[in-house]
Every structure is written in structure tokens, then in C-alpha cells.
Amino acid sequence: MNPIISFGISFIITFQSLGAWLEAPMKFFTFLGTEDFFIIALPLVYWSIDAALGLRLGFILLFSTGFNEIVKLPFHGPRPYWVSTNIRPLASETSFGVPSGHSQISPGFWGMLASYVHKVWVWILALLLVVLIGLSRLYLGVHFPHDVLIGWALGFLTLWAFVKFWDSVAARVKAMTFWNQIGLAFAVSLIMILLGALFVFLSRGWTMPADWITNATRDGGPAPNPFSLSGLITASATLFGLCIGLSWVTPRGGFSASGPVAKRALRFIVGLIGVGILYIGLKYIFPDGDTLIPYIFRYIRYTLVGFWVTGGATQVFSKLQLI
Numbered sequence: 001m002n003p004i005i006s007f008g009i010s011f012i013i014t015f016q017s018l019g020a021w022l023e024a025p026m027k028f029f030t031f032l033g034t035e036d037f038f039i040i041a042l043p044l045v046y047w048s049i050d051a052a053l054g055l056r057l058g059f060i061l062l063f064s065t066g067f068n069e070i071v072k073l074p075f076h077g078p079r080p081y082w083v084s085t086n087i088r089p090l091a092s093e094t095s096f097g098v099p100s101g102h103s104q105i106s107p108g109f110w111g112m113l114a115s116y117v118h119k120v121w122v123w124i125l126a127l128l129l130v131v132l133i134g135l136s137r138l139y140l141g142v143h144f145p146h147d148v149l150i151g152w153a154l155g156f157l158t159l160w161a162f163v164k165f166w167d168s169v170a171a172r173v174k175a176m177t178f179w180n181q182i183g184l185a186f187a188v189s190l191i192m193i194l195l196g197a198l199f200v201f202l203s204r205g206w207t208m209p210a211d212w213i214t215n216a217t218r219d220g221g222p223a224p225n226p227f228s229l230s231g232l233i234t235a236s237a238t239l240f241g242l243c244i245g246l247s248w249v250t251p252r253g254g255f256s257a258s259g260p261v262a263k264r265a266l267r268f269i270v271g272l273i274g275v276g277i278l279y280i281g282l283k284y285i286f287p288d289g290d291t292l293i294p295y296i297f298r299y300i301r302y303t304l305v306g307f308w309v310t311g312g313a314t315q316v317f318s319k320l321q322l323i
Contacts, residue, residue, distance in 0.1 A: 008144030029136040033102035048264035060108040066235035073199035082212040091140040092221035103134040103151030111159040185243035189236040237299040241306020271313040
């Protein structure tokens with residue numbers, strides 16, 4: 001067995017042996033890196049706290065997520081519980097393991113927050129959360145130590161790039177016409193998906209070891225489905241939708257999250273209802289699966305979610321005099 005994998009198995013077994021009391025806090029910290037958390041946190045920040053910060057958080061989150069989905073595909077890295085029955089699967093995942101998505105996304109999200117607020121105590125809290133989120137993935141048995149380390153490295157690299165180039169890139173995009181902005185956003189979105197599809201195509205001769213499937217499903221968990229493009233389409237489509245909404249609203253005066261606390265709270269409630277209709281409601285209407293037609297409908301669904309956050313909801317807030 002690969003010595004890096006062997007070391008990782010031993011490390012995780014030792015970590016899990018510290019006791020079941022860690023399971024609840026580790027699942028909590030993992031939750032802070034999930035889609036369910038971000039689908040609530042990002043609109044809250046954008047609509048009710050600080051729109052500029054919410055926008056930065058949204059862009060770095062979606063880019064990091066899409067980047068992670070792409071990078072995972074060529075490495076074919078297993079999850080720890082796929083390769084060892086001595087590791088307790090306290091969570092389940094169907095994608096490849098390296099690099100860790102939670103570990104890659106958390107430096108960007110929490111680091112961008114700290115960079116924007118620019119206070120020492122926020123940086124300390126952000127770094128602590130990044131470490132704990134990474135450790136949670138080890139304890140739950142879904143990542144090896146090297147998955148987490150690589151994820152952290154890519155996450156901090158992404159954070160550096162965003163902080164350094166955000167203002168200059170944003171200024172250039174803002175100077176473009178509406179349709180050029182839309183075209184650029186769609187091109188970036190499409191390139192992300194095509195890169196993922198290319199890696200899937202190049203992996204067509206690779207066969208997953210049978211014991212990975214057996215181990216992954218031994219406690220009734222889902223079978224690995226590492227070549228699915230669903231996660232990548234989710235990130236790229238939401239990013240595209242955010243851009244459409246932003247380009248549409250900006251010439252109309254933009255959006256500010258300022259105002260009385262009561263109006264901020266109402267904006268969040270009204271906006272979240274809209275997210276629920278699109279995010280959950282359309283899920284039961286549109287076809288699901290890993291073929292072309294479901295992928296197209298997934299793209300439409302998440303484009304609408306992204307557009308609602310930066311465009312649709314803000315216009316409803318204006319009509320309801322919540323701005």
C-alpha cells in the first residue's frame with residue numbers, strides 16, 4: 001500500500017480512538033463547509049449585513065468549489081473509509097478525496113471575511129475555523145491528512161489571488177457593456193464545466209477498485225460516483241446567475257444592505273423564501289441524474305438561484321419598500 005495512504009489510515013484510526021464525544025463537534029465544524037450552510041450564510045451577508053462583502057464571499061466560494069471539483073477528477077484519490085474497514089465512516093461522500101473541498105473552500109471563505117473586516121481577532125477566529133474544519137474531515141473518516149494539506153494550500157493560494165486582483169478585475173469588468181459582462185460570465189462558467197468534462201473523458205479507461213465500492217457501501221452509505229459533474233455544474237451555474245443579477249442591478253443603482261434591523265431581517269426572510277422555492281421546489285420538478293438533460297436543468301436551476309440572490313430578490317425588496 002502507498003506509504004502516504006498507510007500513514008493516513010493510522011493517523012485517522014488514532015484520531016477516532018480519542019472518543020465518540022468528538023463526533024458532534026466535528027460534524028458541526030464540517031457543517032460550516034457545506035452547501036446547506038452557505039445557502040443560508042451568503043444571502044444573509046449579502047442582503048442584510050454588507051452587500052460588498054457578500055459578493056466577495058460568494059465569488060470566492062463558488063470559484064473555489066468549482067476549482068476543487070475540477071482538480072479532484074484527475075487524481076482519483078480514494079476516501080479513507082473506501083480503503084480501510086478499520087476507519088469508521090462517520091460521514092459519507094461520493095466524490096474523489098484529494099484535495100479536500102472543505103479544506104480548500106474554508107480559507108477562501110473565512111479568510112476573505114477576515115481580510116475584509118481587517119481585525120486581528122477576526123483573523124485568529126478565521127484561522128481557527130479553517131484548522132477545525134480540516135480536522136473534522138479527518139475525524140469523520142472522509143479525508144486523509146494529505147487531502148487536507150493540499151486543500152489548505154490551494155485555498156490560501158486562491159485567497160491570495162482574490163485579495164490581490166479583486167479590485168483591478170472588478171474595475172475592468174464594470175467598464176464592460178452589459179452583454180459583454182454576461183458573455184464573459186457565461187464563458188467562464190462554460191470553461192469550468194468543459195474542463196471537468198475533459199478530465200472525465202481522459203479517465204474513461206480508469207476502473208475503480210471493487211473493494212472501494214464494497215467498503216464505501218458497507219454501512220448502507222452511497223456508492224462512490226466520483227465522475228459526476230453535478231457539483232461542478234452547481235458552482236458554475238450559481239456563479240453565472242450571480243453575475244447576471246449583478247450586471248442587471250448595477251445600472252439600476254445597485255444594492256445596499258444598509259437600513260433598520262427590522263427591514264434587514266425581513267429582507268432575509270423574504271429572500272430565503274425565494275431561495276427555497278428555487279433551490280428545493282425546482283429540485284422536485286426538474287429531472288435528476290448524471291446525463292445531459294438533467295445536467296441542463298441543474299444548470300438552469302442554479303442559475304436562477306444565483307440570479308435571485310443578486311438580482312431578483314433585490315428588486316422584490318425594492319417593491320416591498322424593504323430597502
